[in-house]
Each structure stands twice: as structure tokens, then as C-alpha cells.
Amino acid sequence: MHDLTRFHAVPDRPGYDRYTIEIASPELPCGASWLANCLIELGVPAWKPWGSDDATHWATGDDGSHRYVGGDNGWSRLLPALRDGRTLRFRAGACVRVHHVWPGVYPAAARRVLFVRDPCDALYSDWRRHLAHAGTTPDFRAYCNARYFHYPLSRRDYLRVFLRSWRHEAERADIRVVRFEDYRADALATLAGVAAWLGLDTTPGELARAADASSVERVKAEDRRLLGLGVVDRTLLRGEPPGESTRELDAPTIAWLRGAFADVDDWLGYATGASPVAERPCDDGLHEAVIGALHAAGIPLARSDRLALVLRDALAGVTRTDA
Numbered sequence: 498m499h500d501l502t503r504f505h506a507v508p509d510r511p512g513y514d515r516y517t518i519e520i521a522s523p524e525l526p527c528g529a530s531w532l533a534n535c536l537i538e539l540g541v542p543a544w545k546p547w548g549s550d551d552a553t554h555w556a557t558g559d560d561g562s563h564r565y566v567g568g569d570n571g572w573s574r575l576l577p578a579l580r581d582g583r584t585l586r587f588r589a590g591a592c593v594r595v596h597h598v599w600p601g602v603y604p605a606a607a608r609r610v611l612f613v614r615d616p617c618d619a620l621y622s623d624w625r626r627h628l629a630h631a632g633t634t635p636d637f638r639a640y641c642n643a644r645y646f647h648y649p650l651s652r653r654d655y656l657r658v659f660l661r662s663w664r665h666e667a668e669r670a671d672i673r674v675v676r677f678e679d680y681r682a683d684a685l686a687t688l689a690g691v692a693a694w695l696g697l698d699t700t701p702g703e704l705a706r707a708a709d710a711s712s713v714e715r716v717k718a719e720d721r722r723l724l725g726l727g728v729v730d731r732t733l734l735r736g737e738p739p740g741e742s743t744r745e746l747d748a749p750t751i752a753w754l755r756g757a758f759a760d761v762d763d764w765l766g767y768a769t770g771a772s773p774v775a776e777r778p779c780d781d782g783l784h785e786a787v788i789g790a791l792h793a794a795g796i797p798l799a800r801s802d803r804l805a806l807v808l809r810d811a812l813a814g815v816t817r818t819d820a
Contacts, residue, residue, distance in 0.1 A: 502602055502796055508544040508592050511557070516544075516594035518695060519606035523659050524597035525619040526626065528677040529612035530575040531711050533595045535688050537578040538707035539699060540588040546576065546595045554579075562586050569728045574720040577710065591697075599659065600666035601804040602796050608695050609670065611663050614677035614739075615767050616656055616758045617751065621742035622735065623652075630731055638750060644818045647793055649786040651818040653757060658787075660761040661811035662804065667764075674765060678739040684708045776814025783817045784809060 507515060518541065522529035533543050542563070545551055554567030564584045572579045594606060614622075624640045634640050645655035666672060673694050680687045685708045692699050709715070713736045720732045743751060755762065755771035762769050787808055791798050798805055 504550075504795075505545055505548045505594060505596060505598075506603055508542075508594075509552070510542075510544050510592070512589065513542070513544065513592045515604070516606045517591050517608065518593040519603070519609040520593055520595045520612055521600070521609070521663065522597060522612040523614075523619060523656050525614070525656065526622040527612055527614040527619055528680055529595065530716075531680055531684070532610065532612055532675060532688070532691065533593065534576045534578050534711040535707045536593050537576060537585070538710050539692065539697060539703060540586060540591075541697070542585075542587045542592045543576070543595050544592055546572070548596060548598075558584070569723060569726055571723060571729055574716060574723055574729065574733055577715050577719045588697075598796070599791070599804055600663050600807075601802065605670070608673070610673045610675055610691065611667070612675045612677070613660070613765055615742070616660070616761065617742040617746075617754045618677075618739060620653065620656065620754070621746065622737065625735065626733070637746065638753070641754070642818070644820060648790045649783060649817045649819060650815065653754070654815045654818070657757055657761065658808070658811045658815060660758075660765075662807050664761060664764050665807045665810065676765065681713075681739055684712065779809045779812040779815075780817065783812055783815065786817065787812065 518536070520529055520533055520536075533546065537543055549572075551567065551572075554565060554570075554572075556564045556566045558564060562584050563586075565579050565581060567579065568581050578585070594603065596603070620641055621637070624637050627640070628635060634643070641653040642651045644650070645652045648655055650658060663672070667674070673691065675687065675691060685705060688708050689699075689704050692704060713734070716734050717732075717736055720729075720734055723729045724732055742754075752771065755769045759769070759771040762771065784805075788798050788800070788805060
């Protein structure tokens with residue numbers, strides 16, 4: 498089994514012995530790559546983005562600079578800063594771990610950010626992305642109820658449990674929640690707030706350039722460029738503004754989703770007025786099955802680990818899904 502926790506625990510780069518910043522997000526279209534790219538533009542490298550092995554993508558100069566030599570490999574449509582041949586000068590010591598992993602799996606960075614999006618919009622956007630590629634059912638509810646990879650959870654419930662787990666972590670640790678909706682409403686102000694909280698020494702000009710270089714328009718242009726080169730066979734980013742699910746889905750479907758996410762919506766500041774659905778205690782069999790699925794994903798977890806204990810609360814009201 499590939500132990501993901503060891504591979505992404507440390508940067509493995511000269512001059513960088515630990516991750517000082519962390520950006521966690523659900524594995525759905527949430528916009529976390531925007532913040533990751535902004536940080537790269539501000540001189541904070543994102544070594545091993547989302548657990549990928551990028552060791553051969555960088556060449557270090559004698560003057561300490563770093564040149565991206567990964568070629569046109571597709572990464573630039575998520576992180577447009579990673580253009581082949583570009584030379585960057587990074588801040589000494591500071592680097593960010595970007596991932597979709599549960600809290601407590603990695604050694605905690607000094608500063609941690611949870612990047613989120615309205616759960617209804619995140620699921621709807623992912624469904625539309627897969628639908629465009631003929632990779633899912635045309636029935637949105639069926640998509641939400643389908644099994645999430647090898648986990649014994651539906652897509653909807655995986656997102657619910659993931660966010661609940663991070664809520665538990667935020668109750669005991671200093672975690673900055675950044676919302677997709679705030680970034681899309683005012684990218685520069687959102688970036689400035691995060692940069693200040695991270696303690697980064699930046700100028701207004703540097704912040705403006707980083708936000709511009711990470712904009713939706715820039716990412717879409719890079720997506721089109723890679724499509725034209727034949728590097729990718731389809732575009733990735735749709736770039737729709739917040740609230741798309743409410744505009745496109747019928748009221749009963751929205752109510753069904755809002756009921757499931759009422760507790761996390763309240764925590765994240767999505768005032769929907771929905772009442773939480775009645776929840777049964779966590780099923781022991783489901784708890785064991787989720788721990789087993791985490792092991793299979795390269796996340797060894799002891800039954801006494803905090804995450805295993807947190808999962809008992811996070812899985813309340815969740816039904817096992819095997820199909």
C-alpha cells in the first residue's frame with residue numbers, strides 16, 4: 498500500500514524541511530487552486546500539489562531560483578503559474594501543502610486554510626463537469642447518491658462527512674475558512690485577507706498581480722491553450738458564478754440537499770434556513786468500513802486516532818452505500 502501520509506508529510510526539497518501552510522478542500526470543484534496559484538505567484542511554492550510527484554518538474558539554479566521544466570503537462574490549467582520554462586524566486590522556508598485529505602492525517606502546518614464552496618454548488622458543478630464528458634448519469638440525484646470511489650459512502654455523504662470532520666478540527670485549532678463565493682465576489686480583498694493572516698509580507702501591487710494571474714479568465718485561457726496543443730482532450734473549468742444549483746435545480750432537490758447539509762451550512766455561513774434531518778447514531782459497521790477505505794487510500798488509521806473518533810460523530814445519520 499502506498500502510504501500517502503508519508504509521501505506528502507514533508508516537501509522533500511532542499512531548504513524546505515516542512516510545510517508551513519496548508520490548503521485543504523473537498524475533492525470537488527471548490528476553487529482551492531485559485532488560492533494555491535496566488536501563493537505561488539507570491540513566492541510560496543506548492544511542492545507535490547494534491548499529492549502528485551513533481552520532483553522532476555523543477556530545476557534549481559545556482560542563484561537559488563527555481564525553473565519549471567515539467568513541460569505542457571496539464572498542470573497549468575489548475576495552476577497557471579506552472580508554465581514550462583518559467584523561472585520563479587520563492588520565499589525562504591515557506592511552502593504550502595495543497596490537498597483533499599482529512600484532518601489529522603498530515604503533520605499540521607503552522608497555518609491551515611480550509612477552502613470551501615456551497616455544498617449544493619460544489620456537487621452540481623462536479624455533476625455538470627462529468628455530464629459534459631459523458632462520465633455520469635443525467636439524473637442529478639442519482640449522481641449524488643452514487644458511491645464515491647471505493648468509499649462506502651455516496652458522493653453527497655462523503656462531502657458531508659469530510660466537512661463535518663474539518664468542523665471538528667476547527668473547533669480545536671486555528672483554521673481559516675475561505676469560501677469560493679467570497680473569492681468570486683472580490684478576489685483581491687479575499688487574497689489580501691488570507692495573505693495578512695498567513696503573515697506574508699506583500700505589497701498591494703504584488704497582491705493585485707497575483708490575483709490577476711490566477712483569475713478565472715487566465716485559467717480558462719490556459720485550458721483552451723492546452724486543448725489546442727492536444728495536451729488535454731477537453732476543457733475543465735466552466736467558471737459559472739455562485740448560486741448555479743439554486744438557479745438550475747428544482748425546489749424539492751434543493752430542499753433535499755439543504756436538509757443533509759444544514760449543520761455544515763450553518764457553520765460555514767451559508768444561511769439557508771433549512772432544518773437538519775433527523776440523524777441516527779453512527780453505525781459500527783459503517784465506521785469500520787470507512788476506516789478500511791481510508792487504509793485502501795493510503796491513509797493508515799488506528800482505531801484510537803483522533804480522526805477515527807471524529808468519524809463517529811461525522812457519520813451520524815449517514816447510510817452505507819455500496820453501489
